[in-house]
Amino acid sequence: MDQSKSASTKPFARFEWMIAWRYLRARREEGGVSTMTWISLIGITLAVAALIITLAVRTGFRSEFVDTILGSNAHVTVYSSIYVDDDQTSRQIEDYAGWAEALSAVPGVTRAAPLVRGQVLSTYRSANVAMDVYGISYDNLLSIPRVGQTPDESWGDISRFSEGIAIGSGVARELGVAVGDRIKLISPEGAKTAFGTSPRVSSYEVVYVFTAGRYDIDKTRAYLPFDQAQTYFNRTGSADEIEVMIEDPESVDDMAMPLLLAAGDRAMIWTWRDASGSFLRALDIEDNVMFVILSILVLIAAMNIVSGLIMLVKNKGRDIGILRTIGLTEGSVMRVFFICGAFTGLIGTVFGVALGALFAMYIDTIMAFVNYLNGGGAWDPSIRGIYALPAELRFVDVAKAVSLSLGLSFIVTIFPARKAARMNPVEALRYE
Known part of the structure; x- marks a missing residue:
């Protein structure tokens, strides 16, 4: 193809997806790339699932705690001075x-x-x-x-x-x-x-x-x-x-x-927030800290994508040189490798959402099994105040996890993709 046609190619054209898909299906002699892709995929899946499960349990615990307060105590107590x-x-x-x-x-x-x-x-x-x-x-x-x-x-x-x-x-x-x-x-x-x-x-x-x-x-x-x-x-x-x-x-x-x-x-009042406000504030602080910690876990999992893409760029140096020689622009090469990384993050996120949602929906069964393995001591209501581990799956929590995972996956993919796009085709083909 000539330079004028390649320059006018629409972003994320069909051939860019085809090349990216071919690179994702690494051959046997490129097993290292395939292994890193699987590690990235599993890491993103587990990190997103852990984030969704934590958010669901956090929301369920707060809802159950507030519900038991409001379900058996006065919303407002009015007493005399x-x-x-x-x-x-x-x-x-x-x-x-x-x-x-x-x-x-x-x-x-x-x-x-x-x-x-x-x-x-x-x-x-x-x-x-x-x-x-x-x-x-x-x-x-x-x-x-x-x-x-x-x-x-x-x-x-x-x-x-x-x-x-x-x-x-x-x-x-x-x-x-x-x-x-x-x-x-x-x-x-x-x-x-x-x-x-x-x-x-x-x-x-x-x-x-x-x-x-x-x-x-x-x-x-x-x-x-x-x-x-x-x-x-x-x-x-x-x-x-x-x-x-x-x-x-x-x-x-x-x-x-x-x-x-x-x-x-002579009246004075005491609300349910006054009675339990310190505990609710502690829950909010704990929620924010857990979200930050698990966000770091998602970031670490996303960094595996960078490692896989760097190996892929190194192995495909000759291909990059040939593609640039026949007319592919830097933008097209960058989008090819961006698709490779983003696709891994997207699939890992989808699997993570499915795994996290299933865990949250069947948490009673899972906790019963864990309780059985621990001889009945996995959940002590005298310490935790409620009789079972609650989980409430909300769309906004899932959306937070998905946005964080995809955002980090897309951002970290840009840097190795840019490195591939800026590779000099002459240097790439010199030693081939």
């Missing part, structure tokens, strides 16, 4: 019905429930467990997603709540009780006598056992009927706090001021 009552300081809310009604009227609030809270020691036979007891009405208990709305993960009859106590599955396991057994609650805040305050001991039938999804909650929490909790904790005619649920928990910061104004001058 300290005031003096009968020469004693107190935080009790006497007009709890009025507070609850005013808070329920705030736009965006789905429920405002008065609560009585206290810590007790629960006993059954020779077992003892410390519990956080929440006094709540039956209707409000039913509206708690992870407690009153999970029939598949609970035991007993929640409709009998007024007749006994509802406890977490961890409490039931530690005490060794089942539905129908009676447990004793011991509280230091008992009856006041001339000799001081005597502990209060009461017995309640376990009518409902729930699983909230978080180990620390299931192991410590119990619910009593609101009126019985008032009597037991000496809160007759008052409540400790108001539990507020809102439509959009992620916008809880925007709801703070309207809730404060609705509750009155």
Whole structure:
């Protein structure tokens, strides 16, 4: 072909793809090039898969953690500031019905429930467990997603709540009780006598056992009927706090001021972000660090493409000289070798996405197998707080991994491709 025709050739023409494909199919005597291509392909595949799996587990863990917080705890807790009552300081809310009604009227609030809270020691036979007891009405208990709305993960009859106590599955396991057994609650805040305050001991039938999804909650929490909790904790005619649920928990910061104004001058609030903000910030920092580390891993895998292309350029020096002699431009030669490297990165990325997606979708099965190999100790909920390793595959996370892999693969390919394009054809053919 003459120079005028080659100069007018469109980029990435058909013949450029043909030459690149021929170079990718290395002959037996060029086994080194073929080996480096396979190493590059496998490296990119594993790096992209690792990045996608990490992002999926990271997203799943955060979603599961937030879901268990919002599914069993108040989005906003409204309580009273300290005031003096009968020469004693107190935080009790006497007009709890009025507070609850005013808070329920705030736009965006789905429920405002008065609560009585206290810590007790629960006993059954020779077992003892410390519990956080929440006094709540039956209707409000039913509206708690992870407690009153999970029939598949609970035991007993929640409709009998007024007749006994509802406890977490961890409490039931530690005490060794089942539905129908009676447990004793011991509280230091008992009856006041001339000799001081005597502990209060009461017995309640376990009518409902729930699983909230978080180990620390299931192991410590119990619910009593609101009126019985008032009597037991000496809160007759008052409540400790108001539990507020809102439509959009992620916008809880925007709801703070309207809730404060609705509750009155003595009101104070504590949101779910205040309670778990430090842990969520730690998760965000860990997420960013893991992404950077795995990005470096993808870069290292992409550098294998450079090694393979350098070997390919060295082996194809004679071919490059001949192609330049018959009229191929520097741009055409550069695009040929760019296609060789970019194609390896593209195929490796596709395989990596498939492998990472499959791992994320079947992570329960994989973790069960790993747990079996480790004798059941691979995942300890008492340390991690949740019962299983979650994974949530999101399009945006896959897009991040694909963009990073392809971007790095294309960038690192440019340098050896430019070296091939700038090779002097006379020098390339001199020693052939």
